[in-house]
Amino acid sequence: MAGGITLSKDGRHRLAGVLRALLIAQLTISLVMVIYCYNTSYKVMSLLKNIHKFKVFLIYALILLQAYCMKLHYTSGFRLVTWLLRNQDWCRTTPVSRVWLLSGTLLAANGLLVHAACKTTLKALMKELSSTLRFGMSQYLTEPKWKRFIDTMQIELNCCGADRPNDWHEVPWMNIDFLNEDDDLVMKLSGIDGKVLLPASPYSCCSPHVLSACFHDPLQQRYREAGGGAARSLQRRGCVEAAEAPLVRVSIAVHALVGLVVLLQVAIVLLALLIRNTQQQPEQVESSESAQRRGQRTRSFPYLS
Numbered sequence: 001m002a003g004g005i006t007l008s009k010d011g012r013h014r015l016a017g018v019l020r021a022l023l024i025a026q027l028t029i030s031l032v033m034v035i036y037c038y039n040t041s042y043k044v045m046s047l048l049k050n051i052h053k054f055k056v057f058l059i060y061a062l063i064l065l066q067a068y069c070m071k072l073h074y075t076s077g078f079r080l081v082t083w084l085l086r087n088q089d090w091c092r093t094t095p096v097s098r099v100w101l102l103s104g105t106l107l108a109a110n111g112l113l114v115h116a117a118c119k120t121t122l123k124a125l126m127k128e129l130s131s132t133l134r135f136g137m138s139q140y141l142t143e144p145k146w147k148r149f150i151d152t153m154q155i156e157l158n159c160c161g162a163d164r165p166n167d168w169h170e171v172p173w174m175n176i177d178f179l180n181e182d183d184d185l186v187m188k189l190s191g192i193d194g195k196v197l198l199p200a201s202p203y204s205c206c207s208p209h210v211l212s213a214c215f216h217d218p219l220q221q222r223y224r225e226a227g228g229g230a231a232r233s234l235q236r237r238g239c240v241e242a243a244e245a246p247l248v249r250v251s252i253a254v255h256a257l258v259g260l261v262v263l264l265q266v267a268i269v270l271l272a273l274l275i276r277n278t279q280q281q282p283e284q285v286e287s288s289e290s291a292q293r294r295g296q297r298t299r300s301f302p303y304l305s
Contacts, residue, residue, distance in 0.1 A: 012275055016081050019271045023077045026264050030070035033257045037063055037250045044243045047153050048125065051132055055125045059118050063254065065098035066107075066114045070261070073104050079270070086274050097276050101269050111258035118254055122247050130240050133162035137171045140202065151204040159242035160205035160235035168201040169237065205234045 038060075049056040080100050136146040154160055161167030206214035214233040 001006055012085065015271055015275050016085055019076060019081055019268060019275065022264050022268050022271070023074045025270075026070055026261055027074040029257050029264075030067040033254060034063060034067045036253050040246045040253075041250050043156060044246050046050055047128070047149070047156065048243065050299050051136075052125055055121050059121050062114045062117055066111055066258075067111070069107050073107055076100060077104070080272075081275070084272075094276065097272060101272055106263055106266065108258075108262045112262055115251070115254045115258050119251050122244075122251060126240060126244050129243060133239060134167065134171055137162065137168065137173050140173045151202065152212065152242075153239050154202070154204040154235065154255075157239055157242040158207070158235055159237050159239035160201060162239045163238040163240055164268070165201065165205060165234050165236065165238065168205070169199050174200070176200055201234060207233060207235050 045056050045060070077100065081098060084097065133150070134144075139146040140150060140279055141147070200217040203214065203216055205216055210233045212233065216234060
């Protein structure tokens with residue numbers, strides 16, 4: 001590749017400095033990816049791990065594994081560059097450098113697989129989350145763990161329902177045993193199985209940004225604000241959308257950062273090959289100069305020969 005290129009010792013050291021800078025950039029990108037993904041998704045993941053623990057840990061494990069492998073690639077790359085500069089005649093420089101370049105290229109390509117795996121896992125997680133939340137909503141008044149989980153999610157993520165706030169009006173989460181059976185509205189909306197579909201939502205659906213009464217339960221409120229006061233006082237997005245938004249940002253960030261790592265790896269391969277293939281040239285120049293000086297000393301001092 002670079003057999004016809006002559007580089008001085010300083011030139012090779014400058015190329016080695018650029019190569020080290022690219023390795024540092026790769027490591028920095030990997031660390032940024034881990035930190036950004038953790039900070040962006042921590043609130044959502046800490047909630048989802050209570051119901052989808054395996055998928056949450058799988059996503060984090062894939063990202064951490066990729067970053068740790070990049071760290072190993074960076075550490076071994078620094079040592080290899082030092083060997084290329086100091087041990088130009090070392091017989092194992094060429095095979096070791098080839099193995100390192102191949103492993104780094106495979107590692108960069110593996111980042112694309114990590115992104116695809118994370119994207120697929122997130123998609124499956126969001127698909128299951130909708131049905132899981134609907135089941136939990138149906139158990140809201142009978143299972144304390146579901147009530148605690150849903151209330152925590154709706155308050156921390158500023159959301160209501162699974163896909164939309166009206167899900168609470170469609171999921172039979174109220175049982176007639178919790179209501180006044182003498183109320184005409186209750187008897188009108190109650191079903192044969194004792195479940196009641198009412199235009200009511202838990203208090204955790206109330207928006208803290210509305211500085212007025214929250215009309216979330218018409219059975220406990222004697223009046224309702226005219227002009228859609230209930231709609232304005234409740235959160236306007238579902239919890240699936242609220243949970244998906246930061247995870248989509250994480251997926252986009254992983255895709256972009258892995259793409260940068262791949263581009264940097266191409267530059268690293270070219271520079272490493274250039275340094276490796278031109279390392280013998282300065283030695284030949286130095287050997288010829290040494291032979292010339294040795295010849296001059298021999299002519300001046302014959303007894304040294």
